Structures are given as structure tokens and as C-alpha cells.
Amino acid sequence: MNRPSLRLRSKPPKARTPRGEDFTTANLAGALSMQQCAACERYNYPPREVCESCLNDVLIWRPADSRGRLLQAVDLHHSLWEFFKRRLKHKPWSIASVRLDAGPIVFAHLALELFDLAGASDIPSGRTVAVFSHSDCGNQSVLIAVPDSIDVADPKIRLQIANSLGITSAAQREATI
Amino acid sequence: MTQNPPARSTPASYRGVALCAPVSLGYAKQSPRGAAWFVGSALRAMLLSTGLEKSEIDGFSVSSFSLGADSTIALTQHFGLSPRWLEEAPFGGASGVIALRKAARAVQMGDADIVACIGGDAAAHRSFESSAAEFSNFTIDASFPYGAGGPNAAFSIITQDYMQRYGVTREDLGRLSVAQRYNANHFPLALLGHKTLSMQQYLNARPIAGPLHLFDCVMPCAGAEAFLVMSEERARYLKIPYCLILAADELHNSHREDDVQYRGGWTEFVPGMYEQAGLGPEDIDIVQTYDDYPAISLLQIEDMGFCAKGEGATFVRNTDLTFNGSGDQANKLPHNTSGGQLSVGQAGAAAGLLGIVESIRQLTDAALGQQVPNARTAMASGFGMINYDRGLCSAAVLLGRAQ
Numbered sequence: 175m176n177r178p179s180l181r182l183r184s185k186p187p188k189a190r191t192p193r194g195e196d197f198t199t200a201n202l203a204g205a206l207s208m209q210q211c212a213a214c215e216r217y218n219y220p221p222r223e224v225c226e227s228c229l230n231d232v233l234i235w236r237p238a239d240s241r242g243r244l245l246q247a248v249d250l251h252h253s254l255w256e257f258f259k260r261r262l263k264h265k266p267w268s269i270a271s272v273r274l275d276a277g278p279i280v281f282a283h284l285a286l287e288l289f290d291l292a293g294a295s296d297i298p299s300g301r302t303v304a305v306f307s308h309s310d311c312g313n314q315s316v317l318i319a320v321p322d323s324i325d326v327a328d329p330k331i332r333l334q335i336a337n338s339l340g341i342t343s344a345a346q347r348e349a350t351i
Numbered sequence: 352m353t354q355n356p357p358a359r360s361t362p363a364s365y366r367g368v369a370l371c372a373p374v375s376l377g378y379a380k381q382s383p384r385g386a387a388w389f390v391g392s393a394l395r396a397m398l399l400s401t402g403l404e405k406s407e408i409d410g411f412s413v414s415s416f417s418l419g420a421d422s423t424i425a426l427t428q429h430f431g432l433s434p435r436w437l438e439e440a441p442f443g444g445a446s447g448v449i450a451l452r453k454a455a456r457a458v459q460m461g462d463a464d465i466v467a468c469i470g471g472d473a474a475a476h477r478s479f480e481s482s483a484a485e486f487s488n489f490t491i492d493a494s495f496p497y498g499a500g501g502p503n504a505a506f507s508i509i510t511q512d513y514m515q516r517y518g519v520t521r522e523d524l525g526r527l528s529v530a531q532r533y534n535a536n537h538f539p540l541a542l543l544g545h546k547t548l549s550m551q552q553y554l555n556a557r558p559i560a561g562p563l564h565l566f567d568c569v570m571p572c573a574g575a576e577a578f579l580v581m582s583e584e585r586a587r588y589l590k591i592p593y594c595l596i597l598a599a600d601e602l603h604n605s606h607r608e609d610d611v612q613y614r615g616g617w618t619e620f621v622p623g624m625y626e627q628a629g630l631g632p633e634d635i636d637i638v639q640t641y642d643d644y645p646a647i648s649l650l651q652i653e654d655m656g657f658c659a660k661g662e663g664a665t666f667v668r669n670t671d672l673t674f675n676g677s678g679d680q681a682n683k684l685p686h687n688t689s690g691g692q693l694s695v696g697q698a699g700a701a702a703g704l705l706g707i708v709e710s711i712r713q714l715t716d717a718a719l720g721q722q723v724p725n726a727r728t729a730m731a732s733g734f735g736m737i738n739y740d741r742g743l744c745s746a747a748v749l750l751g752r753a754q
Contacts, residue, residue, distance in 0.1 A: 186496055187484065187495055189484070189485075190491060191488045193488075193492065194488075194492030197492065219493065220493035220739060221493070245610050246512050248560055248561030250498045250504060250507075250560045251558040251559055251560060252500065252503065252559045252560060253500055254479070254480045254483055254484065254501050255480075255498075255499030257499075258498050258499050269498050269500075269504060271740060279740055281493060281497040281740070283498075299515065
């Protein structure tokens, strides 16, 4: 169960549904993998049991195009989760919603510093971005949005961006009395 | 000879159905009581106000997010009820309209004579975090892990998109919050009713997510909202004050192709409601929108025809939304007359009944201190269930004073 935690080292939410666990597994290798319907070829996300379009139940995890169009990017100043609360003490946490060229709408952590803008809301909606997956320190795959000029096919670059966001290390409890 | 397929049907008339016994109670920011206390206490309050016996309640509909292992049927044993009609409608902001429509049909068709529609939710210490974390499968896998902002995150995206699309400012959204707080200052149950809210306070509030600041967000709380549904004939015989359903409809997961939600299912069915009622938006005396965030109220005001799409901000600039018409604007439309969730608090799925319950009070001259004079009609809309990136439910009911 997803629960708040006050432990010394807090991590991002780990709980996933069984199909969400499949997403993590399928994304361990490669930049981005999503469920593709064996019948109508539609890419589906969030992970599901049957295709949204034709209800076929054969959904195959396949590499998906990383490119997409930014819908909106926002800075979060508040979180319900200890890991993000600790990260938020220093600067807002940026997230984005993206319409992938492959079809689905995704939420993703936003690598704001790569956009060279002061705040997430300064990024114009409609801008082309790339979305890739990476493991966080809770051992789940999560999505990250970056400018489309970034070479997300390179795993070293993906790791470097994930590290710079702070999702690959636990958030330490700050010293109190 | 080829036959044409049957035409898409429209809802039959709700003629002869009465709504009565409005109850709101138990509002608290935090409470050690379980959901059954809120539902059961609302039921008791309705029996006390109408003089009905518990055994006369033969239809039972419950909306709640915090029943835990229980469902409506478990509550029948808890309360010693023997209903012949059961319903569970835990659909967030649309719970009230969905429960009302089903209950009205049950009464019209003879499946039940008196249906209690009750929304009740508990608020244990830190319970909101876990309900936000586990709201749905899509939430668990694809939205909560991204910042764990709960509904604020999805709504900050919807609000920012709406503001950019139509050139809406924070001050425009603030007009709703400020007018509603004024209404709440006259409604004794509102959790924030003892505090005033100025535009300056609204604008200076601390940031929460994207364009959303503190007074754009509802406060999760415990509470109950409830009403009875019975035939008009029975309400008259029992001498219980009541109002009538002039039209009601719902549509869910509509406009699926929109990248970011900027309209709801109301655009598809509200014109039919006006047609059935023989009324237009200009004939509506009170509007109760589902105000989980101010921009969402603007969507409803637009989609229900009170102004054109995209002109919600202009509309609230030029319209006095207070219950008593005390604002400066010449155009008056009392809106969220009890203060709405933004000032009363959001009691889980019970919040989905708030607008209906307040409308019944207004149309039976039973408002708790903020009576709109001479109101004959009220529109109450419901919206809800942020399963992933948008609210899935849209619903609305048009109510009229009993003749």
C-alpha cells in the first residue's frame, strides 16, 4: 500500500498494480516501452488489461516512440508524499503532461533545467519533447520529459538526467533536535 | 423493407417525484468517527425532521469513499433497516445527481416508496493521503508517482490550460472563491465560514501547484449530506416541504479526444434538460456548481449555457454571485449559496450531494441563514472522479419549487 513515511531515507511511491509492475519490467531495457494492441496496433497507457480502442486482451510490451507534444508543465509546491515533501523544501517539483506521438497522454517528471527556463509554466504548450523511462530508487520505472534535442537513446544520458532530478537516491530526513 | 434503428432515447419526465428533508451535518476537519456514524446520523436527522419511522424507509442509497470493508448492505444491518431497494453511488462530485436519478425512477416505478439518499464520509488522521494514493488503478500506476500532488496536480494542469486558452487571470478565478466565502460567512456549517476572504488574501495565498494557490483548493473533511426521494403525493400527504425535479441527466468520460479537459459532458445533455423543463439559463434563479477548483466551476457555468464557451471569466466579472445580491454588479446569479466546498469543506463523496441538498433548502425556504429571496428554480451540477488526467463524471439536475 502507498503510505506516507517518516523514515530516515524516504523513497518515491513504490506501490503499483500488477500491470504497473509489468510497465516497470518492460522498461528496464530501452528508453520507452508501452502496451501495443495485437489487433489494432494502438499504444495504450496507463497500463491496462484490455485495449481502450478495441477491447482486445492481447497487449504486447513494445518499444514506443519517445517524441511527443507538451500539453502543460507545472511546478508542484506541495506533495502528499514524504519523499517529494523533502525535495520540495529546496525547490518546486516540476511535472508535465505530454501527448506522445504514439498516442497516449502521460504524466512525467520534468527535467526543467534542460529547458533553460525559470519555471515549468514558462515552457510553451505544444513544444516538442522526448519522454523516456528510468528506474527510481524505489525500483519502479517512471517517465521523464526532456527537450527533444536530448539523445534519449543513450542510456548514459538517461541515467545522468535521472540522477540530476534526484529520483535515483532516497531523500534524507533533515537533522532535527 | 429495411427498418431504421430506434432513435436515441431521452430521459422520461421526472413528474410526480419530490425531494425533501435536506440534511447537512457533522462537518469537521478531522474526526475519530467512522463513515457509518455520518450516514447513520444523517438518516436519524431526516427521520426527526419528517416524523417518519425508520421502517418506512424502503429505499437506501449511500455515497461514500470511506466505508472500508462495508458497503450499503452492511449498513442496513448496522442501522436495522429492511429496504426493498439498494443503491451505492460513490462517484465523487456526481454522486448526488446519480443517486437522485436512480431513486426518482425507483419511486416512479414502484420499486420503493421512500428512498434515503445519503452521502457520508469520515476523515481520520492522515486518511486523505492514503485515499489520494490509492484512488484508482490509473492513479496508482501513472499519476500518483509523479509528485504525489493528489488531485491538485491534475487540476493545476487543467486550470493552467484553461487560463491560457481563454486569457483568464487568477483574479477572475478569485471572484468565485471570494463570493463563495461571503456566502459561507452566513452559513453556520461551513468550516471556513468564520473567516472572511478578500481578493488580496486570495492573490497572496501560498502556491500549491502551477496556478493553484491555497484558496483554489478545497479542504478535505468529514461530513454528511442527505435528502429523501418520494412521490409528490406522499410528500403532500405527510406535509413535508419539498421541491420537484424538472430535468436531470448525466454523461461520463465524454470528449475523450480533448488533450486537456476544458469542457464536460454537460455540453451534450444540458440543452435537452432545458427543453424538457421548458426553461432556459435565463430562467434559473440559483446555480450550484461542483467547485473542487474555481476553473471547474467556470467550465460548468459555460457548458450549462449561462455564457458562451470561454466567457466564464467575463461572466463572473459582470455577475454578482452572492446569495443576497450584495455585490456591485447589476447582473445577479446566486451561486454556491452555502459557500460550496471551497468554504464548507469537501466531505468525500458527500460533497457530491452538497449542491442538491442546499438547493432543496433554498426552494423550500429552509436555508440556514442565507436564503435567496423568491427563488423558483435551481440548477445543481456534479463533476468528479479524477481517475487519471481528467474528471470523468458530468451530471446535472434542474429543480423547481413545488407549485
